[in-house]
Amino acid sequence: MPQYDAIVIGSGQAGNPLSQKLADRGWAVALIEREHLGGTCVNTGCTPTKTMIASAQVAHYARNADKWGVRAGEVRVDLSGVVARKDRVVEQWRSGQERKVQERKALHLYRGHARFIGPHQVRVGEEVLESERIFIDTGTRPDIPLLEGLGGVDSLDNASIMRLTEVPDHLLVLGGGYVGLEFGQMFRRFGSRVTIVHRAQQLLPREDADVAGSLQHALEGEGLRFVLGATTTRAEKQDGQVALTVEAGGTTETVRGSHLLVATGRRPNTDDLGLQDAGVQTDRRGFIRVNSRLETSVPGVWALGDVKGGPAFTHISFNDYQIVYANLNEGKALTTDNRLVPYAVFTDPQLGRVGLTEKEARAAGRRLKVGTIPMAWVARAIERDETAGLMKLVVDADTDRILGAAILATEGGELVQILHAVMLAGAPYTLLKGAIYIHPTLAEGFWTLMEQVKPVD
Known part of the structure; x- marks a missing residue:
């Protein structure tokens, strides 16, 4: 039975860097991966989707080129070419991961499915591996709802939709x-x-209504249709199309389309890991229970990334790796408590978010100052003719520290990182009023935003 200093199950954005860094310290490490190196992010998540979004943005600019005084002619999207470009980018990242693993003699890659047969024993194919330290980074997969008739129609998920060539x-x-x-x-x-059917009464229900409403308005301006507050009761084939029976607003309608994308959430890849044989506890949905140090119910077994639940972002998975590695090898006592997590929705305009929303801050009983400006007040946005969206800041009225921010704008995810840094520094929002901003930039809008921050009831 091969003995290792560490076994890492899954090569996502926590497992991959952790296995490599441990190997660099001289640990004998087994990395187990049943599919492609890189996990969801590289193969079916961040990398391919953002690559295809870039192609879609080019098509959008070309189709609307007249707005900028440019005659582009007829725009035709070659989806097979878009997919081929996406595949090249994914392969570039995937092959880079393969190379990094192969370069490390202390890192042994096992291709296959891992299953616990004891607290510190894992079977891969015909081999049984053993270690006192095991790290689980198996991620999630699409959660297909129990919807009448759904099994009888051809539906797509986040991976298969990126293989369409028409x-x-x-x-x-x-x-x-x-x-x-x-x-x-x-x-x-x-x-x-495109028709989007959504159960909640607003898009992105966690966000403030003004932010979600501004995004919905922008998307509707491009021709997307939304059916909100909707309960979908049935899916079926009708005359070669997919038909959804939807109840919304006291009425029932049938929504028909040529293709159906099911994007109703994710479920953890834990049901076939043999966790019960190891004694690793999960919640009712199958996510692995961990403490703030990412330790499971079994000593010497950790869970990192999406498989443990919580914010399902690549940057959280990477931070999980940083926490575990530092605690193991640098004598630190880092935890996940009070992590300030920025995130983005990669629509256009892009939503960059950090901290509390206004409604969350109000629910917490805070005295608040709030400032909001439309992107139409920002010179650079006007020059680019990209004025959809807004900037919003939520401030603690007693300390002047930023509690949260929403930047719905071109590259909102980039802009919100500035506010994230100010929050990490514990500085008051007024710090940004005294900053000198390059003119003309989108970030220059922060000065105008700070001027609008006022106490609210």
Whole structure:
């Protein structure tokens, strides 16, 4: 039975860097991966989707070139070419990961499915590996809802939709979260009609209504249709199309399309890991229970990334790796407590977010100052003719520290990182009023935003 200093199950954005860094310290490490190195982010998540979003943005600019005084002519999207470009970018990252693993003699890659047969024993194919330290980074997969008739229709998920080589005539999207919105706008820009059916009364229900409403307005301006507050009761084939029976606003309607994307959430890849044989506890949905140090119920077993639940972002997975590695090898006592997590929705305009929303801050009983400006007040946005969206800041009225921010704008995810840094420094928002901003830039809008921060009831 091969003995290792560490076994890492899954090569996502926590498992991959952790296995490499431990090997660099001289640990004998077994890395187990049943599919491609890099996990969801590299293969079916961040990398391919943002690559295709870039192609969709080019199509959007070309189709609207007249707005900038440019005559582009007829725009035709070659989806097979878009997919080929996406595949090249994915392969570039994937092969880079393969090379990094192969370069490390102390790192042994096992191809296959891992299953616990004891607290510190894992079977891969015919081999049984053993270690006192095991790290689980198996991620998640699409969670397909129990919807009558869904099994009888051809549906797509976030991976299979990126293998299409012809633009759908009419894409139905079940779910209005990050995945549904990003793919919905992408395929609208490729040339599809798009209808998004969403259970909640507003898009992105966690966000403030003014932020979500501004994004919805921008997307509707591009021709996306939304059915909100909707309960979908049935899916079926009708005359060669997919038909969804939807109840919303006291009425029932049938929504028809040529293709259906199911984007209703994710579930953990834990049901076939043999966790019960190891004694590793999960919650009712199958996510692995961990403490603030990412330790499971079994000593010497950790869970990192999406498989443990919580914010499902690549940067959280990477931070999980940083915490575990530092605690193991640098004598630190880092935890996940009070992590300040920025995130983005890669629509256009892009939503960059950090900290509390206004409604969350109000619910916490804070005395607040709030400032909001439309992007139409920002010179650079006007010059680019990209004025959709807004900037919003939520401030603690007693300390003048930033509690949260939403930047719905071109490259909102980049802009919000400035506010994230100010929050990490514990500095008051007034620090940004005294800054000198390059003119003309989108960040220059922060000065105007700070001027609008006022106490609210």
